[in-house]
Amino acid sequence: MMSAITNPVELRSRGFQALVKELGWVNAVRFLRQYEAGGGNYVRERDAILPDWDAPTLVQKALRRQ
Numbered sequence: 001m002m003s004a005i006t007n008p009v010e011l012r013s014r015g016f017q018a019l020v021k022e023l024g025w026v027n028a029v030r031f032l033r034q035y036e037a038g039g040g041n042y043v044r045e046r047d048a049i050l051p052d053w054d055a056p057t058l059v060q061k062a063l064r065r066q
Helices: 008-023 025-033 042-049 055-065
Strands: none
Touching: 008 025
């Protein structure tokens, strides 16, 4: 069993090396770009978009749509 890598710089470097080995450099970068931190405030946006329903109301509305 491999021991834990505790140094974050080493972990990042070895992780990227493993991705490059398996995917190639371009695909490794494309893969990592999928997981960049986004911007904005998810909670505020979610509250603005989604209705303020409790669970029973949500179930009732879902059953009506069937």
